[in-house]
Amino acid sequence: MTALQPQDAGDTTSLASQQSRVLIVDDAPENIRILAETLKHEYIIMFARNGDAALRLAMESTPSPDIILLDVIMPGMDGYEVCRRLKENKHTRDIPVIFVTGQSEEVDEARGLDLGAVDYVGKPFKASLVKTRVANQLELKRHRDRLDALVRERTQELALTREVTIEAMATLAEWRDPETGAHIKRTQRYVHALAAYMAANPKYAPELDPNTVELLYLSAPLHDVGKVSIPDSILLKPDRLTDEEFTEMKRHTVRGRDALAAAERKLGGNSFLRLAREIAYGHHERWDGKGYPQGIAGEAIPLPARLMSIADVYDALTSRRVYKPALPHEEVANMIRQGRGGQFDPDVVDAFFQLQDEFLEIAQRFQDKEHAAS
Secondary structure, eight states: OOEEOOOOSSOHHHHHHHSOEEEEEOSOHHHHHHHHHHHTTTSEEEEESSHHHHHHHHHHOSSOOSEEEEESSOSSSOHHHHHHHHHHSTTTTTSOEEEEEETTSOOOHHHHHHHTOOEEEEESOOHHHHHHHHHHHHHHHHHHHHHHHHHHHHHHHHHHHHHHHHHHHHHHHHHTSSOOSSHHHHHHHHHHHHHHHHTTSTTTTTTSOHHHHHHHHHHGGGGGGGGGGSOHHHHTOOSOOOHHHHHHHHHHHHHHHHHHHHHHHHTTSOHHHHHHHHHHHHTTOOTTSOOSSSOOOGGGSOHHHHHHHHHHHHHHHHSOBTTBOOOOHHHHHHHHHHTBTTTBOHHHHHHHHHSHHHHHHHHHHTOOHHHHHO
16 A cells, blocks of 8 residues: 655644545556646545556555546556446445546546546646546535435434334333333344344245344334223223123224324335334234234235234233233243144244244343342
């Protein structure tokens, strides 16, 4: 690696940290010298004599060059190929490339621009023109970088707001339900574990891409949001519900779906809310069609709801409630095995049995406080 520092008086190290870095790539030393002399008072100059060296400098230097002046006609790897490789690499694709050409050289400017170059400068060099074009492209890059930083910051803020809102909504639902404690944290991690495991299956990979797996993790806590509409006399009843009370309790799936669907419409079709809606509405459906609220069967039940079905049942059975003790994992696992193809999707059951150790670890790590203290 070769770099020339700006030749100004004062603290060179501090100054260099503030200067943009220009990589000059040319097989002719004289061209490198002319460009370096033109730019060295304003920028840190790096140079390479061939395409391979240029790629190494661009990809391995810390910090990377801020702009590249790239000769088109070079022996071996020409400038077009260097530019193509730069734009294919995620670490270098945003570095602006200005092609350098001789007046007598036949070049295809459209090809260069299609490859991602931002400009051309011709030989012999006009110092003022070179300075202006480099300065303009660096200013554009700084502007793009600032916008990218603002977008990343805003995206992080929105993601945090979404997560906090989800947790608040889910917690309100849980506070009205005897199933309090760490139920939210456990079930969302069970769903995430199942989804991540099943994503490796070619049958489910298209539906469970990494973004969807993450959204499932975020949306799972809203599975019982509809319970806020259920009267306390039913929701908090420690005894067995009557048929009429159970009919009312089952309506939490419809009301949860309706609330999430209304929010989804206002946001113009949000994929996160779609998943939350499918979970809230369908997590009490059964593979054999004997569930509620629709009584649909098999793959007609959305996959997110089928994942939540096992996560919710496993957590309910392995957690202590005022009306029942916690059942041991082995007993619950046997009940889930017996429900394979009946209550539960066989593929999700098979995934559960591959993930038993992870389920146990999640259950232990996020115990209800009263259970952990006992």
